[in-house]
Structures are given as structure tokens and as C-alpha cells.
Amino acid sequence: MIDIEKYLLSVEKPVQYMGNEVNSIHKKDFKVNMCLFFPDIYEVGMSNLGIRILYDILNKVDGFSLERGFSPLEDMEAVMRENNIPMFSLESRTPLKEFDVVGFSLSYEMSYTNVLNALDLAGIPLKAEDRGEEYPLIMAGGTCTVNPIPMKRFVDYFVIGDGEDVMAEIARIFIANTDKTKPEKLELIKDVNGVYIPTIHRDKKIKKAVVQNLDNTEFYANQIVPFVKIVHDRVSVEIQRGCTRGCRFCQAGYTYRPVRERTLEKNLALISKSLKATGYNEVSLSSLSSSDYSEIGDLITNLEKKHGKNNLNIGLPSLRMNPFSVEVAEKIQSGKKTGFTFAPEAGTQRMRDIINKGVTEEDILETAISAVKAGWTNLKFYFMIGLPFETDEDLKGIKNSCLVEMKE
Ligand code: SF4
Numbered sequence: 001m002i003d004i005e006k007y008l009l010s011v012e013k014p015v016q017y018m019g020n021e022v023n024s025i026h027k028k029d030f031k032v033n034m035c036l037f038f039p040d041i042y043e044v045g046m047s048n049l050g051i052r053i054l055y056d057i058l059n060k061v062d063g064f065s066l067e068r069g070f071s072p073l074e075d076m077e078a079v080m081r082e083n084n085i086p087m088f089s090l091e092s093r094t095p096l097k098e099f100d101v102v103g104f105s106l107s108y109e110m111s112y113t114n115v116l117n118a119l120d121l122a123g124i125p126l127k128a129e130d131r132g133e134e135y136p137l138i139m140a141g142g143t144c145t146v147n148p149i150p151m152k153r154f155v156d157y158f159v160i161g162d163g164e165d166v167m168a169e170i171a172r173i174f175i176a177n178t179d180k181t182k183p184e185k186l187e188l189i190k191d192v193n194g195v196y197i198p199t200i201h202r203d204k205k206i207k208k209a210v211v212q213n214l215d216n217t218e219f220y221a222n223q224i225v226p227f228v229k230i231v232h233d234r235v236s237v238e239i240q241r242g243c244t245r246g247c248r249f250c251q252a253g254y255t256y257r258p259v260r261e262r263t264l265e266k267n268l269a270l271i272s273k274s275l276k277a278t279g280y281n282e283v284s285l286s287s288l289s290s291s292d293y294s295e296i297g298d299l300i301t302n303l304e305k306k307h308g309k310n311n312l313n314i315g316l317p318s319l320r321m322n323p324f325s326v327e328v329a330e331k332i333q334s335g336k337k338t339g340f341t342f343a344p345e346a347g348t349q350r351m352r353d354i355i356n357k358g359v360t361e362e363d364i365l366e367t368a369i370s371a372v373k374a375g376w377t378n379l380k381f382y383f384m385i386g387l388p389f390e391t392d393e394d395l396k397g398i399k400n401s402c403l404v405e406m407k408e
Helices: 049-059 074-082 109-122 163-176 182-189 251-255 264-278 296-307 323-332 349-354 361-373 392-407
Strands: 032-038 064-070 101-105 137-141 157-159 235-238 282-286 313-315 339-345 378-383
Touching: 032 049, 032 163, 049 064, 049 163, 049 235, 064 163, 074 109, 101 109, 137 182, 157 163, 163 182, 235 264, 264 282, 264 296, 282 296, 296 313, 296 323, 313 323, 323 361, 339 361, 349 392, 361 378
Parallel strands: 032 064, 032 101, 101 137, 137 157, 235 282, 282 313, 339 378
Antiparallel strands: none
């Protein structure tokens, strides 16, 4: 175990390097261990739903231990470099180099350099070809792996698509084959759904792994409760996966196809279990478009009935742009109505049609009017600029559409 205690008081937010949070898992008895590393700081990484799901599910695999790792802030990195402290995991503060597998979650391309920095801090050669048997297998998963090419020199195997079933299957294969070399292990997992191994598959097209039925996946109710405020500091439950829309710019919309809903009963059970296991009084009903969940009304009504309207804050991170979303938001809003956020994405109908946004001028107006009538006085609009085929008219349209909406 790496001793970092003596340095902690000299760095910002030391608690992010300490581990031992409520519901963290410290396995002593295992055959294979892995550090799941989120290449960003703790507050961001701990808010990632994929990390929460995999942490719980993979630690339920007998003989497998999954620990977490996050990028240090600059001050901590300086301390680590100055004192030759290698990048370590949170649970047992084991150097990354000593794990059987180090897995990186690639959620956005901007984090790629953090992956390389983490490997460097860990004393692990960056390129796969330079890593012998003394180093761990390096794995990568997450939405960005739909295009593994930019990272293929650094990664031994990718898991493309939904990770929970595939990674549990790979964990079991590794447990049954601890005596094998790294190339032999890669050979054993090469036909697992969604696995891409650059040295074996080369240009072969790989079909992403898809969890067919969210109801059949293991529950991940025991979410970790951090000691420090994180970006999404609440229970997060994925009520459905995928999005029915096909906005052309949206990586997640394409990556998470098809839409799969968890049943109302299972969602209620998972949320109740998670609230009990964590002590949170706030839950985020996560998905790419939560108001499209076919039983969203019943889900909210049942949650409020069970937990009491004033005892539970319900968050809906993403709402479709229509008056029904305003109704849903009104249902869960307790107290002051601060701001309502819409995402028309582009300022003219021409541009919205090009990006396949599926939102008309009328939709925007109706939604804005419903929100104002329901008591929201601050409306926030998200627009993107720099889209392909964009003209000056489309940019002026951003200002104009806001003005029209405000006049109304
Ligand atoms: S509605 Fe949102 S999540 Fe769905 S495809 Fe469009 S941008 Fe993506």
C-alpha cells in the first residue's frame, strides 16, 4: 500500500485520494484484480454512471476484485512526481502497475491525454508493444471506443458497446486462466461480444455488445457515497438506455441504440434499494431523453407516494422539447422554479432539419409558453455553432429565435 497520508494536507481536496467511502468495496480474497481508471478528476469520474454500474456488478463476480482510480489534480501530480509515487488505486492504494488489468473509461476524446499521463505516472510504458508480461493488460471501454483507432497503439483490448455483461464474462475467463500469458489471455477473449483486440482483429469490423434486456442486468444499488461533493451528488438510476431520436451530431444517440426500457417495477425497486443503501434523498432518473420513458408519469407518482413528495428530490437530466416535458418537470418541481433549460441546438428550421433535431419553431414556442405559464421565469437555451453547412443566417437565427420566444 502506498503511503500518501503525509502529503494529503498539502494538496487541494485531499479526500479525493483517500477512498474508504460508504459502500466502497475492499476485497482481500481474489484471483484477478483490475483497476478501473476514469481519466479525469474524482468529482467528475465518480459522477459517471458507467463507473457506478461496473464497480458494483464486477465486484459481484467471485474471485474478481475491481478498484477505482482517478486522475490527480495538478498539485497532487506534482507531489507524486517529486516523491516518485506511482499512480495508485483508491481502495488498496496499490500501484496501477501491480494490477492484472487496468481499464480506462473513455467518455470523451479530451481525456485521451489523461490516459497517457496516468500510464506515465504509473510507470507503465505507453505503447502496447513495449509492455511485457510484467505489466498489466490495458483495456478501454466507454462511448468513445466506437472508434478505437486513435487509442489502438496504447490499448491491449477494447470493449465496444454495453460493458456490464461482457466485462463480467471476461473477468470469469481471466479467473479460470490465471496461468496463461497476456497474448494467450487475449486469444481467449477475442470472440467475446464487442471485444476488439488491435493485434488480432486489425481492420476487422466488430459488432458492439448490446444488453438486450435491462431488467436482466444485475442491480447496482450500492452506489458509493463520496465524502466530497461531486458533480452529480445523488443516486443515479438509468431508467432506460438509448434514445428514439436520431440527431445527426449525437454520438450517444447512435452508440446506445436501440432503446431499451427498464420496467416500472424494476426501476422502482432499484431506486428504493439505492436510496436505502446510500442515504441520499435525491435521485436522478437518468437516460438520454427521460421524458420519453413510457411510464415516466407513473414512475414519478409511485416514487412520491412511496417516499413522500417532500422527502425526495427527483431530477430529470434530459427532457424532450414539448409541453409534456414541462408537465413532467412541474410534477417533480418542489419549491422555487429557478430555470428551465431547452436545447433547440440550431437557430433556423433549415439547420435543425439538417441535424435532424425534430424540433419545429412551434415546438419551441409552445414549450417556452407552457414553461412560463407554469411559473418558470428564466428560460435557458442551448445552441451549437460550427455545424457543417451552417451559414450566417443560421447564426443570426439563434439570436432571432430567442427574441421571438421572449416577446411571446
Ligand atoms: S434527443 Fe438528445 S440524446 Fe437523443 S439523439 Fe438527440 S441529442 Fe442525442
